[in-house]
Amino acid sequence: MDASIADGRAAGIGRLAKSTLRERIAERLRAAILAGDIAPGSSLTETALSARFDVSRGPLREALRQLVDEGLLVTVPYTGTHVASLSVEDVREIFSLRTTLEIFAFDQVWDRRDDDFRAELLRRNRVLIATIDAGDDRASISAELAVHGLVYEAGGHKLLQHAWQGLCGRLQLYWAAHHRAHGRRGPRRDSHDSYIAAALGDDLAALRSEITDHMRRGVEVTERFLRDAGLANVGKKGDMT
Amino acid sequence: MDASIADGRAAGIGRLAKSTLRERIAERLRAAILAGDIAPGSSLTETALSARFDVSRGPLREALRQLVDEGLLVTVPYTGTHVASLSVEDVREIFSLRTTLEIFAFDQVWDRRDDDFRAELLRRNRVLIATIDAGDDRASISAELAVHGLVYEAGGHKLLQHAWQGLCGRLQLYWAAHHRAHGRRGPRRDSHDSYIAAALGDDLAALRSEITDHMRRGVEVTERFLRDAGLANVGKKGDMT
DNA sequence: GTCTGTCATATTGTCGACAATCGACAATAT
């Protein structure tokens, strides 16, 4: 059996993603929500969305349901669906659970860290710093999540990764609201140095307390912001671009 | 403003669940899957299910999608949806994540344990023992999950509770497969005594190691079972009752 | 003046039918 095109060795020949309409709709909608194009609390009408995307209401509804399960939307039967708006308590929950999961993720991967892991972590950190220096808030948020996401991916723990995806979405949702209401937000340039150092080091206990501190700092910023801004974002109307 | 019925102080006055067809379908299907009425790996055809439930394919598809998100079903576009069948690695993931989450849950609730908590925990444990003595495997599984579930409920941590729900479903799915293939399974009568004692005690570190041991015992039974049985459950056909 | 009952309208929930795609079998060429 000689080499043929079916072997997939040729560049660019691989499984191409079979896209259903539902997936593409969910993708676009999620991107729009996480980018802050739709304000938390604003209501989404199915007919309007189906007209905008030029699709039927069937796959649109399935996409909405999926985003509901991801925690990005809330829906009350026969009434409507709204973009979820997080309370300060919700944010506290996100960070507390994230602390636990991230420590667990490092526990899983600690003895399996290899050169590839270290190199990739440093690479993502460089990307993060670059986006921060460029002043690109949106990209720096994604870059920060990519840095933290590596440890979840490296462990090969599918369930853990799934949980991280859920937290990821909610975090972006909050940051989008923060950015929208508070102007520029970007993570500070050096806020991750100690985190990276601990992640590459050999002291697991030190890393654990570093993660805990890292999250505490995050939730402190959050609480200060939310207390100042009140809950003004609830019920505010928004529109997609 | 004096007290009126609108205040909701009266017993039994609260938001009553408005049921959509989708929710009821998801409920029934989930129950059927978790009870083991549909074997893991068996395929579900939408038309057959819609005919059986006497509903259209619209709400049925939404229910299926919801169960996919819960990890009970897997679906490949244009091909079909199957009841998820867990590999030994999946079960290991479930127990490892559950260990972490349950310890976290106790961390959250530890200083807030009151008499109600203790009484409820003992009550659920008595129910568990009663169902075990009665030889009712299905009920004893639910009772065991209820015992462990209390700490997740008591913390008031919505995100944590959501994660527990997800684990709960997958656990029941595995146990249903176990029960189906292995005959009676029930938890041993005294396997929870030390757990309950530690949960009611004052030594958090002891509880942590107790939880770890408890889960390790669970995963050991699992691995032994799955190694003996092979992966014979994959692809096996089943039918609803 | 406040409350209650009614109605109009907009939005969601549900249904049945059509189109796109997949998996398997048969036909065919080498």
Next chain:
DNA sequence: ATATTGTCGATTGTCGACAATATGACAGAC
């Protein structure tokens, strides 16, 4: 005989229309 290709039935994906429900405004009674 084997590998490739064309075809067919079955199943899923998508659509447009209809029914059920919630929300708000308005008229009428106490």
